[in-house]
Amino acid sequence: MTDGEGERTRKILRALEADARRTPADLAALVGIGSDEAANIVAGLERRGVIRAYRTVVDWDRVSPDRVVAFIDVSVTPQRDVGFDQVAARIYRHPEVRSVHLVSGGHDLRVVVEGPTIREISAFVGEKLAPIDHVTATNTHFLLKAYKEEHSILVEEPADDDRLAVTP
Template sequence: MFDKKSIEILQIIEANGRIDSEKIAKMVDLTAKEVDSYIEELENNNVILSYSAVVNWAKLPVQEAVTAMIDVKVAPKRGVGFDEVAERIYRFPEVKALYLMSGAYDLSVVVEGKTMQETARFVSERLSTIDSVLSTTTHFQLKTYKHDGVIFKEPEEDRRIVVTP
């Protein structure tokens, strides 16, 4: 079902979701048709869940969203652990990501809002009011340096002096 070629294809697609089957085929020594078959199987088995782009919204003249990372301490419920409260949290449209963590907090929630006040309201009115939630700590993202392996830095200009014979 899932072999070494599947892993190779996934690694390539994860780095560049727009790469075409012909290029992948050359990289993994398969035909484009075989690559398409692998990808279809990976999609059908929910291994590949979606394709997305990493966008530097700071470069555009639009209202930037406010992103917050919220550490959440939870009282797990008998028989379901953290899954039940996690499901309640990830169903909120403001929640962009949710992770079960080890350490001082149980869940890490990534939330996006239009303003800091909107995000704070989400935490105080919706997240903190869930029965199993014991405490939250909110961290607002100030600047993105790297996201999903992509560095958000302008390429530096080559300052070397051109030498000609």
């Protein structure tokens, strides 16, 4: 890949990351190529697993205020040869787990879990997560209020365009 192609690909990815619904024609205009070429680049990125999914940022508070999200700090004793990966795998395969990250600091894995009720999340932590071999401690933080999600501020309405309609 030339530098130009690499920069073009990064521009397309940044644009799609900001708005997954941008069409091949939009993306093509953005980087100055034809629509078909843009569509091919995106298809290639999907095939290579660079683009993993297209999702929607939802403010669930506005439709299902009772839905529960928890951030769980997990301490793990790393294992010879596989480090944290095996424990992480046993956690991330659960469908209710939204994300799993290995982080620096006072604990090892930061896990985000969502569920319909606090009871179900508590059960998940107590029955599925904590008993995993080599997990030494969990510390669960329930989400109280989401201010911003994936670069979208949830607690303010998008600002109106307050520019005058015609200016020099």
